[in-house]
Amino acid sequence: MTVNLPQLRAFLAVVDAGGFSAAAAELGMSQSAVSHAVASLERELAAPLLVRATPARTTALGERVLPHARLALSAARSVEQIAADATETMTGTVRLAATPTVCQGLVPGLLRHWGEDQPRITVRVFEGDSAEVSGWLADGTTDAAVLIDPPPGPGIQLAVDSYRALLPRDHPLAHEPLVDLRDLEDDPFLISPNGCEARIRTIHGLAGLRFTPTHRVRDLATLISMVQAGIGVTVLSEVSRSLIPADLVLLPLAPRTSRRLVLTGPQDRPWHPAVRTLAESAVGHLARTASPPSPLPEEGVAQPSPQHTL
Incomplete structure (x- = not known):
């Protein structure tokens, strides 16, 4: 059995891109070349690795092979970069x-x-x-x-990111230097159920408030648009400031909390x-x-x- 890196690279590209055409564009190859590479890998392993559907997905064997293929390519890239590092060309x-x-x-x-x-x-x-x-x-x-x-x-700590209240500019508290979460208790609260939800729950707990969001939306742009529309208020981190439109304000929040x-x-x-x-x-x-x-x-x-x- 001979498995090579181009075969593994094509297999991973199809999995990550969701199809042969997208994988070909990603790798800068023809679709037929990608298809040939994956097919030759499947012949070597004597079993299919992918279900040819839209999007393409792994078979049971493909799922087992996937982490090992990633590690093999990762190791190969490391060898290449170590060599490049030795010649001071990264x-x-x-x-x-x-x-x-x-x-x-x-x-x-x-x-x-x-x-x-x-x-x-x-x-x-x-x-x-x-x-x-x-x-x-x-x-x-x-x-x-x-x-x-x-x-x-x-690791390298890039920032200590504080949590802020996001309010419409015409909100009664929009001109305050600091917003206490308790003062927003009567406002509909909006939340994006991702990694920040646990921290926002904690802020509510520190303020002695029940966490009862009115709306949950996954997309950050949708969340911001809903605050713009006056549907409610939310809490975002300081790193979001560049995304905030002019008709909204991002204000310091009490209780004060942050993330690294x-x-x-x-x-x-x-x-x-x-x-x-x-x-x-x-x-x-x-x-x-x-x-x-x-x-x-x-x-x-x-x-x-x-x-x-x-």
Whole structure:
């Protein structure tokens, strides 16, 4: 049996892109070449790995092969980047996962900086809720992630992100320097049921309030539009500020709470060298544009790592 990296690369591309045509565009190959690569892998394994449907999905065998294929490609990319690092030329693609607010509020500035500072590294962003982001990093779908309040470990703290009240500009409290959550008790409360919901529940608990949202919406843009329309109020983090239109205000909130946004690679295997380079680059960028980030245990950025928005 001979399984090679191009076969695994084609298989993963079809799984991640959801079909052969999209995978071909992603890989810069013809659709027939992708189909041939996957078919040859299936012949080697003597069983189908994919159900040819829309979208394409894995068979039971394909699901078992998937994590091993990811790790194999991740290891191969690490070898390539270690060699590139030895010649002081950092190249390659880093897959970065983050939640919607981080993707829309924090990541664009980092991408712009990385594009100027590390032009040979391509960063592809994947957007998901907190559980998806952590899972993608753990199973090798992504090489790096911006995690929210992760346990102690290697990484770079990008920001301490405070929670704020989001109100229409004509709301009676819109001109207050600080909004107490208890003063919003009579307003319909809107929530996006992602990773922030647990923290917003905690804020309600600290204020001695029951958490009884009137509406739940998944999409952040929809949530903001509903506040614009006067349907209710909500709580968002400071990193969302760049997304807030002029007819809304984002105000300091009591009780005061915040979250840590940490750029990190996988915890249980070496980091892809390009992730280490991006993390070190982010430290310098944030030190120049705001207060310096806090490196989490010193060995964090010094560790290499292996490698699916924002």
